[in-house]
Amino acid sequence: MKVLITGSKGQLAKEFIKHLTDKSIDFIAFSKEELDIRDTNKVFKILKELRPNIVINCAAYNLVDKAESFREDAIAVNTFGVANLAFACKEINAFLIHFSTDYVFDGTKEGFYTEDDKPNPINEYGRSKLFGEFFLQRILENYLIFRTSWVYGEGKQNFLYKLEEWAKEREYLKIAVDEFSVPTSTRTIVEVTMKAIEEGLTGLYHLVNSGYASRYEWAKEYFRIKGIKKLILPAYQADFNLPAKRPRWSVMSCEKICKDLGIEIRKWKEELEINLL
Template sequence: MKILITGAKGQLGSEFLKKLNNNNNINLLALGKEELDVGNFEQVMEVFESFRPDIVINCSAYNQVDKAETEKELAYRVNAEGPKNLAKACEKYKAYLIHYSTDYVFDGKKEGLYTEDDPPNPLNEYAKSKLMGEKHIQEILENYLIFRVSWVYGEGKQNFLYKLMQWAQTQEYLRIACDEFSVPTSTNTIVEVTLKAIEQGLTGLYHLVNSGYTSRFEWAREFFKLKGIRKFIYPAYQSDFNLPAKRPRFSAMSNEKICKTLGIEIEEWEEKLAKDVLELGI
């Protein structure tokens, strides 16, 4: 089986590589953005023409939420045009496309966990570009799987835990939002569940997150406790930070649909975080 991974140098792409690299049944082509720019349609078609993948796992993204407000064109190129190009190529070469979207497609006004039936209403340019990416895929392809994930962390830098470690080194105490809620989700969980879904040839849109939900403040406290870092964390409000992009206050999603469909349980975020800190040194 031939699998193409795009955005392979990011935190999710790297986790897939760790898992799939030594599998003799898989012919893996993992390309970073220098080798394959998903926003370049001709380049995408060239890679498909020569490699002819059966499965494409799109880990590429423009993920800088605040910068996307001003670098709008680039954000849409990667997050909307990229998936569109990949979907067109998958349609032509009969490949199965796996793609990732975000909890930020929601506005955070629901009083409960978001399900796949809830209407999106993105608040910022990053989220609008990601929603557009979802829509392009759904319009072009039938053989696709879109997973909305949230607050992703792994062995990379594009995550909140990495930022916390940086802040802890440079600030006397931390001020962390206690009014912003979602689900911290491990790249390891995302890879495991994605591979199970691929095995079953699942198609459609699903929410894929660890179980439970929390605030940024509690997430930070739990993380520092697990790391043995004694640092005072002051509960602040989202509005204190005056960030360029608006973020939903409560975007926690339910993983019930994917769990029921695959007949699995997904670990609570605290348990998974404890394991990741211990085993991976996150």
């Protein structure tokens, strides 16, 4: 198995790199500077030269609020960049693994979102990710798309890192109590992805830890485990007046992936504690 990873400086790629290194699996990882997936010629050149068996796309434009004003930038990476990888993988017969988001949903469902539910994104970021899924599914047959949510790991582009930074600067924090999804660790994503590769799965899956939480509950649990004494007040999404709308309820079920792999995925609280202790 020869693996190529894009977006090597991101938190998810770092977890893949750590795992593949520990398992002595042959891989090469590229940063955005080394391989910008928006660059069609560069993507084809590198993939045809290296001819990996598996491409793991960890490159993404994930600045949700900024995407409202810079829609073209989000689409360039999350849509056309993914299409570039898909076309290149098709040419060399490589397997493409891509990560999408719970923000493809509008948050109006009463109950867990499944892979059969119709997407209806309410922000530009979500639309760009959904378009990426659309192109990939029509270009390739040999792929895995994993929708995930509230991802955290080693890096600065996640809610928990921002939470600690806010705690250093502010007397108290206000966190949304009416926004629900599933906190999901990069470790869980990598473990399940590698299992899916071993079992030869293809198609679209939701890959999240079990259960669900509000932003407020997640923040409270994180500070409890870390022993951080900081007042956290419940607030509402509307209080923050952010440029991008967020679905109030984007909780996805991991039942399909668990059934197809014959596994159980840890509950988000248990996984958070394991990661932090």
